[in-house]
Amino acid sequence: MEPIIRIQNLNKFYGTKHVLKDISIDIEPGQVIGYIGPNGAGKSTTVKILAGLLADFTGDVFVKGIDIRKDPVAVKSLIGFVPELAELYDVLTPNEFLSLMGSLYNLPEGVVTERAGKMLDAFGLSGNMNQRMDTFSKGMKQKVLITSGLLHNPEIIILDEPLSGLDANSVIIVKELIDKLAKSGKTIFYSSHMMDVVEKVSNRIILIDKGEVVADGSIDELRQLQNKESLEDIFAGLTATESMHEASEKLLNAFD
């Protein structure tokens, strides 16, 4: 099958700092990719490149056969993006914000109003649709953001830490939503720190460290490879330079 996202020899520098080193990934339609790695590994940079926010990289990124540098607009319309801890124009109401997003995705007004209403209702925000978001909690804002990323029914959904700030019930809703979206054929690129969620929702896990892919496979494959049970241990085994016990020991010894 033709990969829906093809990343080839992707390199990215911030100044002289080499943050992504020769990353090559092919993603099939319908896959749920769990994209994990330690802080500063290059997760956010990859996500930003895929979402079209960064253009100065070397290598190639094709989405559905379209070169993201040649036609970023066409690629962007295929992608729904939910950023991590995003800033919002919070003097707008959710209704206004979502119709702005809808217009930017070229959706007809009627469709936006209907979808936004239904989705916010599902998140329990129907009573807050006409309130300015400057009084919203973090979780409420996150729900609006998730809605804004799904509004145009994109084929590819990029989620960067989408559960931050959500309460337990909303986490369940979003996890099931990811599952159902994947079953309906959407491709999902899920970048996160939360191992337990990644383990549950994704059918392929890509682990990057210091800008390089260090593991790539289903959770079962990774288990066999590393001979460890939980994703947390696999993660530690692949990315940690010294044992965690030593580190925590050192932390404690700092008081001496």
Place this chain on the structure above:
Amino acid sequence: MNFIDKFFLWLVLLPASLYRSLGVDIVQLRAILSAKLTMDNRRPASFGSNRRKKEKKEVNGATLKTIFSSLIMGLLMLFAFAVGNGMLTKLSLFMTMFIFMVCLTLITDFTSVLIDIRDNLIILPKPVSDATFMTARLLHIGIRTSIIVLPLSVPALVVATIMQGPLVILPFVLMILLMTLLSIFFINAVYLLILKITTPAKFQNIIGSIQIGFVMIVMLAYQVLPRMVNSSLMQHININEIPFVQVVPSFWFADGCMALSGGGFTLGSAVSLALSIVVPLLSIWVVVRFFAPSFNQKLGMITGGTTEQSTVTTKPDVDGRTNRAGKSIWQRLARWVTKPGAERAGFLFSSSMMTRSRDFKMKVYPSFGSIIIICVVMLFQNHGLEGLSLHSPKWMPILLLILYMCSLPLSTALMQVVYSDKFKASWIFFVTPLENPGHVISGTFKCMLFLFLAPFALLLVVLGVGLLGFSALPNLLLGCLNLCVIGSFMAYLMVRKLPFSTALEGANQGGTFIRTMLFLIVPGLLGVGHWLLSGFQWVIGLWIVLSAVAFWLILDEVKKKGWQNLQ
């Protein structure tokens, strides 16, 4: 920290034992202050494409600009020395203006310093006493104020020395210091009063409105004050003849200053001197001892209370109500004047942002004051309206002048529209398939025409037709069209970023002065040309057609702006 900040930090920490007696922890005080000063010196990291610019050397342009502009204000305040009878009158006048100006700058520039919400998360959970916290805050404000106060008072000091001799220098400096302390007390009291009578959630909105009002007053004052120098009333005014002048704080300072600089002591001046020294010190003590605890408590409510409140509130926004009733005015307008898609989105987005965003309103709305000022000045210069009867042709140049002046608020708005404290939220334009950012910009510009031009233009057209009859219509129409042309041209030249997508602090202030001059000259020249030709109906007719075509063409160019045209 730069050397200015280092110097100030050293200076304010000198009276350490005094602080200790107030219950202040000196080590914490120093730590908080140096962190705050360091933060003041740094500009926030910007989003997306601005990342590269971060490597550029950090400049302290903002500080220099502040110093420069307060120096200009200081020079303007020399007005006080040009009027009035006797040195005491002149000094009282100056000191009144000085206190007013300092209060004003405190209230406009230091809201963020006073209500830094991050303090709640970072400093309040630490074992820092209220007294330490409040002292740190006051000293921080003090340092930032000094940057304004020094250039503000130096011109007056020089003039006073020339007029009165070198004996005046020390008392004058002392009085400046005491007046600044008193101003800080005033601001704190005002803030606390507002917090008392309103909910913390509304606090920032109220402060915002006060700030807008104050800035408008200052603009008016600076236009009107110099004109008053020549009036005979002002020349012969004598402060001692004003009843109950002894209760005005600026009189104490002036009187005290005169007494100390060799003016001789009387019972009255001794009382003034005592008051001028005791009251500021007492007020600062009151701030630290009594205001601080309640202020911090209220401060906690500003952040703590908001989320709680929103879940309780079921009353929809004003805009929500109009939405339910049908379409809001803006939505209807958008349907009329924009194409669906990015342009309409830009229009609606800007209409909400421009009418609600506090920092945009603060920067732009005061410039409406300039139109009012022009009207006042026109009346002054024409010695009232007795010479102007209905249908008098003299009305035409006045109407045209006011009409062309309307380009000022529009140009301010165009300059400010790309800035926002929520600039990071502009990611939405970069992840969506937005082909032509020009469409968003043109939507924003059209919204501005309706918000900043249409109300005035409509009023003037109605007024003009009422005064001069329908024969005035072509000229007024041409004026409006020319404004649209000027506006669209400025939008084409200046708006090179998406609306509300750039950090305020990172703003390039350098070209502003030159640009402002340009925006005065271009409408001015067009206006003069229009006035000269206003008698020739057929020329006006032809010009209307040309302007309409030009407007249409330029607007089209704005729309065509692509990503490569943006900065």
